[in-house]
Amino acid sequence: MNELIAIGTVSPLRQRLIEDMNMRRFSRETQRNYIRDVGRFATWLGRSPHTATAEDLRRFQIDQRETGVPVPTMNSIVAALRFFFTHTLDRPDLARKLVRTSHARKIPVVLTQDEVKRLLEATTCLKHQAALSVAYGAGLRVGEVSALKVRDIDSKRMVLRIERGKGGRYRNAMLPEGLLVLLREWWRAGRQQGVLHADSWLFPGRSALLPISTRQLYRVVVEAAEAADITRRVGPHTLRHSFATHLLEDGVDIRVIQALLGHAKLNTTAFYTQVATKTMRAVISPLDRLALTSSTAQVPDG
Template identity: 30%
Template sequence: MKNYEQEINLYFELKGTPESSRESYLRRMQAFITYIQNQNKIIENITETDIQQYILYIKKEKKLSAGTINNYISGIRWFYTIILEKEWNARKIPRMKRTPAFPIVPAKADVLTLVNVTTNLKHKAFLVLLYGSGLRVSEVAKLKICDICSKSMRIRVENAKHNTNRYSILSATALDILRAYFKAYFSPKAFHPEDWLFPGRNPGEHVSIKTIKNTLIKLRNRLHLNQRISAHTLRHYVESQVMGSVLIFCPNFGLFLLEHSP
């Protein structure tokens, strides 16, 4: 992997690939290269058969899901065509068919329990933004102070997944929690609107995605709640309520009154 690191990073930089996507691609390519090396093969000489055998390996031995395997295929295909400059035969290396599944939607009572027992204002702010505003954990981590607009009661989400920009809902209760958090963690006149809303340990950096995930996991486990509750599944509540319905915003935390479309 070291021989290709410079070329890979140059491509990512030229394309402006988000850091999260870079890490994902690098992790999967590294796993594939390690597998090939363990087979005593040279990476430059890999064939379609080698790739097929690796896919069977992660399917049968690692028992990865179809969606995860397709992500690996995407990473391998990128490495095979862009870095090794070889032709890709999609007929011999097909993507796996995925069975549609319902998203995991945590029970509202469980989420409210998480919020109510959390005394740490920073952690409480994480929860209300994930649940009440439907933000991804990476989006919460990268919020800036200026992204929160109390006048329009919305949150600006910039450079999100697939380099998209959008606005999300900000509830009145979430705003109250954010104000309490801001007052406790920021000194008056000692901040700039472009500063991170949730600073990390190192100066100039935002809180890590892993920190937010681990915070929720520890709290969930301490309360003995459903193990499927995670930073990612919290946002499914908003998604499940919006699909196929007319969304009417209610200022109370996490409540969205819905009327099904005719």
């Protein structure tokens, strides 16, 4: 059995990978994804990945492409393997053999404010409504919502402390007044249910000792969207996309939005200018400034 993905045991190699990720404060979701992706390569290889060669990595990438693995998925696998070979195995020479493929970024689905309201109101319990309201009201990633603890709410400064955002970065997210009211309501209800205390997860899962999973949050969004008669394909990240787009349409400076989202690069945030239709409609086309009179020429058919 492969030593990295053996069931019921933590091999020395897997433990080393986990320690390397913990040292860099990777989020739980990132760690889970990296272990899965390195395990995927190990399964394909059929032996321990520490024995891999440059030719093995080349053949693996060719095979994954030929079997139709999507480019974003393959890039995630490449990121995991680069980390594994560079830091865990100290083989940067092999990491350099891994190729990241550029791809056109799809324009994200963005809900209208009315649709967001309907979706939030269609949730089946206060915990779910509060969790999705955090995703939209503060623009958080689904993993950041899941990882919130009660102590991360700073009502004096009106911020949410994000201890392990993407890349292990710390930041403050905004805490709107309406969201604080909703979270206080959830705090009271959670205390009565016995699932919340001062040092607990803000949104506990089936066990109060564990946070709600990102997979469960995804199901909550899908089910609420269906109940709200929203036919487009949505997920938790749709609420983050909508948060950024609505701020941009309201005239908030793009660098402020960059900071709120925790983006390392401005061009990542600038992508939302492509979906901010309200902003586009406010722009006057140079054609409109020409004040053309209608032509008497016939418009050709077709």
